[in-house]
Amino acid sequence: MTGQALLGEPLWRPPAPNGFSDYEAAWIDGLAERADVASNFAGRVADRLDPKALVDEALGPLASPQTREAVNRAGSRAQAIALLLMSPEFLRR
């Protein structure tokens, strides 16, 4: 929940009656905070997820060679998962 609030989208409390913004400018400024949250989150699931398999599951053919390389070369499973969660393909869907 703290993570969600940090990302600028607190649960049940959208900043305007028409909900959260779909425009990129509204969330791209929070990219560094998003990296903190992703990093923290990745640290909590690293024992249960295999980063290389996760790339295939979550992104499959959408994964860029650069993202795959970054994941494979990460210093730990947790860092690999954080990089995957923060990859442009994952964030922009």
Add this chain to the structure above:
Amino acid sequence: MTTLHTSRRDILLGSSALFAWAFTPRFARAEGRDPRFLTIVLRGALDGLAAVVPVGDPDWVALRGDNALTLGSKTAALKLDGFFALNPAMPNLHAMFAAKEAIVVHAAATSYRERSHFDGQDILESGVERPGAVRTGWLNRALAGLTPDDRVSSNGGRAFAVGPVTPLVVRGPAPVLSWSPRRILPASDDTVMRLIALYRGTDPDFARTLEGSRKLTALVQEHDVQQKPTSEITGPNVKQLRAYFAEAIGAAAKFLAEPDGPRVGALALDGWDTHFNEGIARGQLAQLLGALDGGLAAAKDNMGPAWRETVIVLVTEFGRTARINGTLGTDHGTATVALLAGGALKGGRVIADWPGLKPSQLLEDRDLKPTVDLRAVLKGLLKDHLRADERKLAADVFPSSSDVKPIAGLVASA
């Protein structure tokens, strides 16, 4: 796209319900002693030559050039003996060494000779020579194998893990408790640098945004420093890093110190994969080593009288290249250091069969050559400190390692 959406949601939903809470098991006490044992895994491959510097090796300075720490460096290394010196970011460990409460084992390595962090960590923590072969760690199997007559009983005993994820080294048949620091550690500088590198090649908008916010963070930190002048190493995230390491290691010590608390535990600390701007004397690595050093000091404080029955061992999956690379860092190597701290040690010694640093003495003219099997160190500690059975150590804890003899005499009153 449907698959993508489902997986993404699955991942996001996984973020809740991850914690088990610690309680205090009771151990039988034999021999009138009550040993404590903490394993700290440094993930990412610690540069052993930067942590414990072979200042007495005539080839040292030529090997690392301007990046070689020496006793006469601007930030001078701390003398350990006639040959080795400690990274200046670790004054507390240095004091423990002087008080005979620390041992350095140099040029040590696991049996792994490839260069994958994931596989290297698997072998380091599982104690099995093939990566991914088992889902249990050597520490847990050692604990499970102790009989009631052993120094630490597994009868009702529990291992514990500190951190949001239970490290493989302590997973297995013996029950494990886990506890996690409340503190949230921001993405490391290393992770952010890797993201910026990734974005530069794939998404310029993201790259610009992230670089911009990093500059901002750096400015804020600089401002802090100007207000409070200090000789300490500073940079983005340094305070948080120090606080996190101190809380994690300090909390582990508190659990171990409890009269009815667990006696064996493990935790893992990320961030040692220093390919870029390693910062041996004042940068990234110095910050990490400094935070680790503060954590060891917190452990000693929190242990109180139990410190004299404690052994903490710090291990990493492999070392780094002997030479500096083109981006002022080091790449994946082979041999490195194992650091031991605790009042139960027969300390004040660097244990090494030094392989030398001449090109012909390096492994493949590239890495520090391993001359000590890390399993010999771990087996020595498990045998003498916890009274683990040597046959079990050779068969179950570190399978097919009967050729690797435990190093004797690491513990003072063993």
